[in-house]
Amino acid sequence: MGTVLAVDIGGTKLAAGRVDTDGRLLARALRATPNEGGAEDLLVAVLDAVAEVRSGDEAAVGVGCGGPMDAGGETVSPLNIPAWRDFPLRDRLAASVSLPVHIDNDAKALALGEGWVGAARAQRDFLAMVVSTGVGGGIVLDGRLLAGAAGNAGHIGHVIVEPDGRQCACGAVGCLEAEASGSAIAARTGRPAAEAPHAERERAGRLVGRAVASVANLLDLRLAVVAGSVALGYGDDFFGPAQAELDRSARISFSRGARVVPAGLGDEGPLIGASAVAWRALGRDIGVT
Numbered sequence: 001m002g003t004v005l006a007v008d009i010g011g012t013k014l015a016a017g018r019v020d021t022d023g024r025l026l027a028r029a030l031r032a033t034p035n036e037g038g039a040e041d042l043l044v045a046v047l048d049a050v051a052e053v054r055s056g057d058e059a060a061v062g063v064g065c066g067g068p069m070d071a072g073g074e075t076v077s078p079l080n081i082p083a084w085r086d087f088p089l090r091d092r093l094a095a096s097v098s099l100p101v102h103i104d105n106d107a108k109a110l111a112l113g114e115g116w117v118g119a120a121r122a123q124r125d126f127l128a129m130v131v132s133t134g135v136g137g138g139i140v141l142d143g144r145l146l147a148g149a150a151g152n153a154g155h156i157g158h159v160i161v162e163p164d165g166r167q168c169a170c171g172a173v174g175c176l177e178a179e180a181s182g183s184a185i186a187a188r189t190g191r192p193a194a195e196a197p198h199a200e201r202e203r204a205g206r207l208v209g210r211a212v213a214s215v216a217n218l219l220d221l222r223l224a225v226v227a228g229s230v231a232l233g234y235g236d237d238f239f240g241p242a243q244a245e246l247d248r249s250a251r252i253s254f255s256r257g258a259r260v261v262p263a264g265l266g267d268e269g270p271l272i273g274a275s276a277v278a279w280r281a282l283g284r285d286i287g288v289t
């Protein structure tokens with residue numbers, strides 16, 4: 001079956017890659033997400049990255065993109081990409097690359113990748129999260145990736161963790177994304193999230209642990225794997241307080257002992273996850289259905 005093309009579209013950067021049937025990333029191209037210009041400029045940047053990695057044996061394209069979106073990514077409206085509102089990504093991409101295109105939320109894609117060849121391999125119940133510019137999540141329960149009515153299940157970024165906190169882009173107040181995402185940390189500290197002081201890093205970890213505990217208690221799962229530049233960049237400063245808060249708040253018999261750990265695929269996770277969206281659609285066994 002050869003390979004598939006993988007595309008990851010985020011608020012800060014986008015990437016294209018080529019991934020084989022065993023989840024190996026064979027080629028990768030990175031671009032900054034254009035923050036000036038309109039919808040078409042962003043699509044041009046995506047197509048440019050795809051052209052750089054394409055070899056000709058690809059069976060399909062898998063895409064991970066920020067939410068929300070219509071089921072199947074027919075149209076996408078990523079909260080942190082204002083240029084795309086109801087943008088018809090699937091049709092536009094399919095017309096340009098002449099391959100079937102399969103799109104899902106980027107954090108759901110990550111969950112597929114981590115369950116396939118990452119830190120949640122062979123696990124049937126887990127949460128996968130991205131804590132970077134924004135905060136996203138995907139949930140695998142009973143071996144299945146949860147979709148929800150419109151395909152948006154897992155948006156842990158909009159679980160409330162600070163009832164008197166900051167206004168979120170979604171309109172609510174105190175969402176995890178408004179408190180612990182890279183853009184929230186930058187707004188709170190007045191400098192890039194990567195330069196945040198120790199206390200701010202610990203706070204981000206603590207709030208993520210709080211949200212994870214709610215999910216563990218709600219859904220009877222005991223593993224959260226966390227990716228993204230904020231979480232992985234802060235490392236122990238983040239994961240230590242996250243685990244401590246999870247220990248403090250996941251106290252029911254079935255949630256006690258839940259773990260929050262770094263994602264296993266590192267900076268390859270988004271592309272391997274995007275490829276998993278395509279492999280799954282093509283009927284290949286990736287462990288998660």
Ligand SMILES: [Zn+2]
Nearest residue numbers: 158168170175
């Ligand atoms: Zn929100």
